[in-house]
Amino acid sequence: MSESQKKFIAAEKAVQECEENITALSQAQSSLCFIQPAGNHRWLISSKEKPGIQIGVAVDEKTGVVTRLNWRQVFE
Template sequence: MASEKAILDCQNNLSHLSQLQDNACFIEPTGKNQWRISSKEKPTIEVHVNMDETTGFITRLNWRQVFE
């Protein structure tokens, strides 16, 4: 639950990450307007999202739990 909450926080604040008090995610660009967000907490959850530049609307493309 904590991992999913962290992912949702990062996903919902993707357009203004610098304003987050505590960034609980790793965020990487993966292409034009596409981002990979991974939780720092275990179990690790990874999502790929697309952010519309004009509206700021974020669409989750897929997600997975990362096993080590």
């Protein structure tokens, strides 16, 4: 159980890092996350680590401020 918790925390840290750097990462490939456009300045960020975590974010095009819209654990 403690090993699963460590992996879960690592996955959350990965998506958080991608979220904080989304404006630079959306142009390049990230080794931590999968980044998909969701339309209208919105992005889906998924961890590459298992367990999978996916977040939805919106980026204000004028200020560059990133807002987390939702969070979910991805099950296979």
